[in-house]
Amino acid sequence: MDQTALFSLTYGMYILGTEFDGKINACIVNTVSQVTQEPVRVSVNVIKNNYTAELINKSKKFSVSVLSRNASLDTVMNFGYSSGRDRNKFENMSYDTDVQGCPIIRTGCNAVISCKVFETIDLGTHYMFIADVVDCEKTNNDDSMTYGDYRDIKAGKQIDSKSEEKKEMYECSICHYIYDGETSFDELPDDYVCPVCGQPKSVFYKI
């Protein structure tokens, strides 16, 4: 069993923030996924002895700031390389607070998501928080940072955000099927259903 195979799994890079009893903290995580569309829920996986996880267990709320490819290495290192038990990570960092009072970062991030914990799953070394999305905002169109990008940045490579125009496409929010037929999506009949999961036209989003 060659566990390096697990390094082929693709992750993004996120700043996970929370607030409890006036104390704010944040850390870097890489396992944020949308898990259902109705209701809109996400999951995130955090090591148990992480201070942010400890605070989320009390506050039952968190924010996700999605790091973009042009985020500075300093931002990642500030939130990822030390514990909020030892220092205030927000001391020299510009931030806002979301509708729940959790810290959100806009500089170097392309979206912010506010989440209320619905269920906590004890995974032994980690907690998985499954949470309702109570608010979210797309802050710019920069590409998201992947874990692969992060490794490249760490190794000194220059990462440019993609600038080319992307073709207009529609995606099924349930099963992620992408419609790219000859007929424009708007002109499809009202009774069009997703060919994969059978959901109606109304669940499609323009991407």
Place this chain on the structure above:
Amino acid sequence: MDQTALFSLTYGMYILGTEFDGKINACIVNTVSQVTQEPVRVSVNVIKNNYTAELINKSKKFSVSVLSRNASLDTVMNFGYSSGRDRNKFENMSYDTDVQGCPIIRTGCNAVISCKVFETIDLGTHYMFIADVVDCEKTNNDDSMTYGDYRDIKAGKQIDSKSEEKKEMYECSICHYIYDGETSFDELPDDYVCPVCGQPKSVFYKI
């Protein structure tokens, strides 16, 4: 609340396979994450009425074949754009079976992972399967396909795998901290611990 913010979340692209009572099937998913290191467990999220999900609920086992950037669009479409209820997706597709009898794909994939379901979480529209990794294999060093790559490929862009040499780095398998200090990792003292999560040197992997 602008739900397009959720499109900023980064995903990989995977072929999820299973076998039950002699019937094999597979589909495309994008939410595979490693959730713990001890034991080695992953999670995957699948829409409930998907035929593969139905079979996994009976078989309690699945395989993950990690799509690489050079996978053909035909491979993705074969597994992603129709239901195994209607056709045999493996009819014209080269595949092997893993230690559990689940189908695995090597062409266009860079790793294969065999998983035994430990817990199934009912998320309403989706099931989340949390599973022990019982076997895994890194099949080549091609880059993994991200969902963003897939959209680019769909839009007709040429995607080249990265060919540059990457700097040798060591990563903490628990919290994903990356060591890149001046001292070579091998030469660090035996009592070195991860500065983020405090785990010992032995949990680090070369990446």
